Amino acid sequence: MPPTSDEVSYLKQLVAGLEQRISQLEGGQALSPAEQLRMILMGPPGAGKGTQAPRIKDKYCICHLATGDMLRSQVAKKTPLGKEAKKIMDAGGLVSDEIMVNMIKNELEHNEECKSGFILDGFPRTVPQAERLDQMLEDRKEKLNHAVQLEIDDALLVARITGRLVHPASGRSYHKIFNPPKVSMTDDVTGEPLIQRSDDNEETLKKRLGTYHAQTAPVVDYYKKKGIWTGVDASQPPSTVWKTLLGIFDEDKSKSSILSQVGISPK
Secondary structure: OOOOHHHHHHHHHHHHHHHHHHHHHHOOOOOOOOOOEEEEEEOOOOOOHHHHHHHHHHHHOOEEEEHHHHHHHHHHHOOHHHHHHHHHHHOOOOOOHHHHHHHHHHHHHHOHHHHHEEEEEOOOOOHHHHHHHHHHHHHOOOOOOEEEEEEOOHHHHHHHHHOEEEOOOOOOEEEOOOEOOOEOOEOOOOOOEOEOOOOOOHHHHHHHHHHHHHHHHHHHHHHHHHOOEEEEEOOOOHHHHHHHHHHHHHHHHHHHHHHHHOOOOOO
């Protein structure tokens, strides 16, 4: 199957971004805090986070911190944080905000991919978590520059979710109809098998959506007040959503560059 124009365009952007980052690294140039992309990606199940997050990660050479994956990794590695979290989970409890924030902090301090910024996926889910995250970043003399919410009508999500396919190792997602893999049930990058999650069914989805809306509304209000929230229409094709995201990030970088030139520190 020949590549589509969207695939070619995406690959060109990816190569350009990597070449720019290689040049910075070879020249010993570290991105200033104002140039780094530090963001939260929010959205209900099936909104497209699994499609867009890897693209953002590759384009801007930043780390993707999916809190569920981080938690499982820390437990598997038997780190102090992982051992503490496992005790709580084995007892049927919820892992504390403090443990989750410390896991994020640990990644920022020790994961080389986080040097240029990060995407947070799955955290914060509550206002107290958002406040705790802000405090941790403030201690590092950093702050979030974006809280992006992928918005889509609940009814449309049913069709999306029931056809979703996932590559377990990377989190890359596909769809049987809307975004099929090049080879049926096979990851485009690794050639490994794709799976359909057992909870990707209509009944479970409606419960998850109810929980998502109840939790997310106060967090959205929190970031709206801070002036860093942006809503993106996720009912559009993935390529259109991607172009919208690029416009958001590139506009932000342009503002930072202009402000720096006139001697004003960006927010």
